[in-house]
Amino acid sequence: MPNSMHTGSFQWMKSVNKSTILNVIRLQGPIARAEIAKVTRLTPPTVTNIVAELLYENMVLESDLGKSTGGRKPILLKINASAFQVVGVHAGEKQVRVISANLNGKIGKNVQLPIREGISSVQYLCLIKEAVRQVLKRDEKKGPPLLGIGVGVFGWMDEKCGPSLSSISHELEQTFGVPVEIESDIRALAMGESWFGQGKGVSDFICVHTGCHVKAGLIMNDRLIQGHSLIAGALGHMVVDVKGPSCRCGNHGCLEAFASTPGMMAHIQERLEKGEDSLLLRYRDTQRLNLPSVLKAAELGDRLSLDILSGTGRLLGVGLANLVHLLNPSKIILSGDVVTAGPVLWSSLRKEVERRTQGISKNDVQIVLSELGVHAREMGSLALILKRLFEPHAVDS
Amino acid sequence: MPNSMHTGSFQWMKSVNKSTILNVIRLQGPIARAEIAKVTRLTPPTVTNIVAELLYENMVLESDLGKSTGGRKPILLKINASAFQVVGVHAGEKQVRVISANLNGKIGKNVQLPIREGISSVQYLCLIKEAVRQVLKRDEKKGPPLLGIGVGVFGWMDEKCGPSLSSISHELEQTFGVPVEIESDIRALAMGESWFGQGKGVSDFICVHTGCHVKAGLIMNDRLIQGHSLIAGALGHMVVDVKGPSCRCGNHGCLEAFASTPGMMAHIQERLEKGEDSLLLRYRDTQRLNLPSVLKAAELGDRLSLDILSGTGRLLGVGLANLVHLLNPSKIILSGDVVTAGPVLWSSLRKEVERRTQGISKNDVQIVLSELGVHAREMGSLALILKRLFEPHAVDS
Numbered sequence: 116m117p118n119s120m121h122t123g124s125f126q127w128m129k130s131v132n133k134s135t136i137l138n139v140i141r142l143q144g145p146i147a148r149a150e151i152a153k154v155t156r157l158t159p160p161t162v163t164n165i166v167a168e169l170l171y172e173n174m175v176l177e178s179d180l181g182k183s184t185g186g187r188k189p190i191l192l193k194i195n196a197s198a199f200q201v202v203g204v205h206a207g208e209k210q211v212r213v214i215s216a217n218l219n220g221k222i223g224k225n226v227q228l229p230i231r232e233g234i235s236s237v238q239y240l241c242l243i244k245e246a247v248r249q250v251l252k253r254d255e256k257k258g259p260p261l262l263g264i265g266v267g268v269f270g271w272m273d274e275k276c277g278p279s280l281s282s283i284s285h286e287l288e289q290t291f292g293v294p295v296e297i298e299s300d301i302r303a304l305a306m307g308e309s310w311f312g313q314g315k316g317v318s319d320f321i322c323v324h325t326g327c328h329v330k331a332g333l334i335m336n337d338r339l340i341q342g343h344s345l346i347a348g349a350l351g352h353m354v355v356d357v358k359g360p361s362c363r364c365g366n367h368g369c370l371e372a373f374a375s376t377p378g379m380m381a382h383i384q385e386r387l388e389k390g391e392d393s394l395l396l397r398y399r400d401t402q403r404l405n406l407p408s409v410l411k412a413a414e415l416g417d418r419l420s421l422d423i424l425s426g427t428g429r430l431l432g433v434g435l436a437n438l439v440h441l442l443n444p445s446k447i448i449l450s451g452d453v454v455t456a457g458p459v460l461w462s463s464l465r466k467e468v469e470r471r472t473q474g475i476s477k478n479d480v481q482i483v484l485s486e487l488g489v490h491a492r493e494m495g496s497l498a499l500i501l502k503r504l505f506e507p508h509a510v511d512s
Numbered sequence: 513m514p515n516s517m518h519t520g521s522f523q524w525m526k527s528v529n530k531s532t533i534l535n536v537i538r539l540q541g542p543i544a545r546a547e548i549a550k551v552t553r554l555t556p557p558t559v560t561n562i563v564a565e566l567l568y569e570n571m572v573l574e575s576d577l578g579k580s581t582g583g584r585k586p587i588l589l590k591i592n593a594s595a596f597q598v599v600g601v602h603a604g605e606k607q608v609r610v611i612s613a614n615l616n617g618k619i620g621k622n623v624q625l626p627i628r629e630g631i632s633s634v635q636y637l638c639l640i641k642e643a644v645r646q647v648l649k650r651d652e653k654k655g656p657p658l659l660g661i662g663v664g665v666f667g668w669m670d671e672k673c674g675p676s677l678s679s680i681s682h683e684l685e686q687t688f689g690v691p692v693e694i695e696s697d698i699r700a701l702a703m704g705e706s707w708f709g710q711g712k713g714v715s716d717f718i719c720v721h722t723g724c725h726v727k728a729g730l731i732m733n734d735r736l737i738q739g740h741s742l743i744a745g746a747l748g749h750m751v752v753d754v755k756g757p758s759c760r761c762g763n764h765g766c767l768e769a770f771a772s773t774p775g776m777m778a779h780i781q782e783r784l785e786k787g788e789d790s791l792l793l794r795y796r797d798t799q800r801l802n803l804p805s806v807l808k809a810a811e812l813g814d815r816l817s818l819d820i821l822s823g824t825g826r827l828l829g830v831g832l833a834n835l836v837h838l839l840n841p842s843k844i845i846l847s848g849d850v851v852t853a854g855p856v857l858w859s860s861l862r863k864e865v866e867r868r869t870q871g872i873s874k875n876d877v878q879i880v881l882s883e884l885g886v887h888a889r890e891m892g893s894l895a896l897i898l899k900r901l902f903e904p905h906a907v908d909s
């Protein structure tokens with residue numbers, strides 16, 4: 116099979132009918148040709164021709180025989196998921212995390228490389244390439260052909276603080292000879308929930324990720340909200356306390372000033388400095404004042420820790436209630452260190468959302484935790500490239 | 513022409529090609545058949561056939577001759593805007609406001625009927641029908657045939673507090689024999705800005721209307737955001753001051769508790785009761801404590817009035833900055849009593865948005881006042897029905 120075939124697969128998908136058929140096989144397979152014709156309303160000869168192409172390209176497989184409806188048993192088709200691989204990259208602030216997976220999103224290998232401080236933009240790009248290379252060659256034997264790479268980037272970088280998005284995309288395309296899809300990490304995460312997770316089949320939902328930052332990935336009317344200049348989703352800079360403390364962004368009373376890990380630690384530090392007694396006193400001014408130590412102290416009944424956790428939950432609850440009022444999503448999917456920080460925070464968050472959305476039926480919005488696991492962000496990046504393969508016209512339109 | 517034709521026009525628009533051609537004539541007319549074929553990539557015979565239908569239905573007109581490119585001068589086509597009329601209804605809290613207009617949105621007549629307190633849902637529906645009847649028969653001579661009615665409703669009513677949306681829509685369709693499009697008033701307003709106003713050709717913008725309530729009509733990716741249960745846009749219930757005063761919704765620190773006219777008046781009342789000196793003292797506890805009297809007092813240098821106006825501007829500015837961070841619109845279009853309340857409020861609003869969106873370039877978001885005028889809301893309702901006529905597939909999809 117010529118190497119150009121991989122890129123070609125994407126080119127060929129530019130035929131609406133072909134990508135439609137491929138997607139029907141993905142969603143409803145194993146499925147017979149006659150059934151595909153019925154579902155897609157294409158003529159049987161068209162379906163037969165396109166399926167022949169897909170078989171030739173190794174994208175689909177003939178599998179078991181289906182049930183006969185009178186004549187001979189029809190041959191069923193399914194995606195040849197393991198014949199190709201795709202790669203998902205999370206280009207983060209502290210780590211580059213990469214996974215490889217088959218076309219069903221089943222994870223093969225994973226690589227994490229740490230990013231040392233003060234790294235140049237060229238070095239950062241090299242690190243991404245190195246991590247992709249490692250994941251592709253992890254077990255020293257050649258894996259199935261690579262179809263494409265999805266990348267989620269932690270911030271919209273400019274030349275000052277990192278390589279530009281277009282340079283990452285271009286470099287990876289050149290180096291690996293496959294199409295690359297790139298997005299902000301939070302929007303990639305939302306795509307991941309939409310493709311693999313709790314956002315599957317949901318038209319209006321919001322992913323909220325809380326850690327060093329508080330970000331929202333918005334899917335409304337089945338489409339990602341990117342915003343005019345591609346910076347939508349800065350939930351952390353939503354002001355919830357107009358008289359509140361200053362935030363690193365220059366604003367005051369931002370959600371992130373309370374509900375991110377740095378925000379929480381700053382509040383603890385401040386209260387310790389004011390002389391408040393706490394199990395956390397021993398960590399004052401050290402790196403060990405972190406979320407795990409706060410959680411541990413809270414478990415031991417430390418009042419300051421409990422206070423900070425429930426306060427953070429309340430503030431996040433206010434932020435989520437604001438999203439509910441403004442955007443009326445049917446689901447909010449939470450992930451990240453802060454929201455997974457145990458029952459104290461979680462229960463105060465839930466209570467606050469309920470308290471602040473009284474006019475709205477509980478059936479109208481579900482608040483859930485992400486179930487995508489440790490590779491959630493890389494899976495989001497996978498979803499970017501899988502969507503381009505299977506639903507190119509949904510992406511373009 | 514048979515009466516069923518009017519409804520039929522909409523049915524016929526179900527042909528994608530036909531509505532595409534009609535919309536090209538609307539946007540680019542006067543335009544020649546050959547040019548339409550070029551723009552739409554349809555074959556000249558298809559264009560000729562469909563144009564013949566549109567001429568027969570009186571939807572388009574042959575107008576001036578165009579420039580010759582060698583042969584005889586081509587005949588140009590344009591929308592026969594005055595051959596039909598459409599009606600826009602704003603079903604408000606205190607008034608039912610109705611306009612009639614031609615297909616270009618040029619307003620013909622207008623009617624406003626007051627709504628008395630405690631009106632039943634059946635009476636409200638009758639009032640809407642009466643207002644439509646009046647606008648259609650205002651000058652006692654029969655106007656051009658009615659093509660459809662658009663309705664914007666001030667709240668999502670249920671049987672308790674008003675007729676349901678589907679009952680309004682059904683009743684009007686039955687009574688007037690034409691298609692009816694219905695939406696919340698703020699979303700109709702956003703459609704109006706998109707069709708006639710400063711949202712024309714803008715993919716991501718937000719209309720903010722402030723008066724008795726504070727509402728947002730969101731257009732993202734060229735589509736209206738309705739939300740899962742059609743209640744998106746309750747900007748007034750976004751919390752901006754977590755420790756703030758209670759709001760009528762049961763929540764605390766909502767934008768609406770400060771930045772709506774009732775919110776402003778409540779704050780003034782409170783400060784007067786605390787003994788603050790002000791020109792407004794004479795209106796204390798009367799109906800005459802209203803926005804015009806506050807504006808007048810502010811002009812005379814009244815400190816309380818100036819304070820309330822700039823405070824309201826600041827709070828609204830915080831709300832708009834939150835929208836900018838979360839949704840990254842390229843434009844925010846403001847309307848309603850509060851934001852049009854003169855330079856004091858406006859300048860403090862502008863300053864606050866700038867102060868709170870420091871990381872974002874000024875070119876990335878324009879904050880403007882609506883220019884649709886006194887019939888803005890009715891024009892929004894017109895836009896609903898015009899969009900269904902000219903872009904039915906954009907609405908459906």
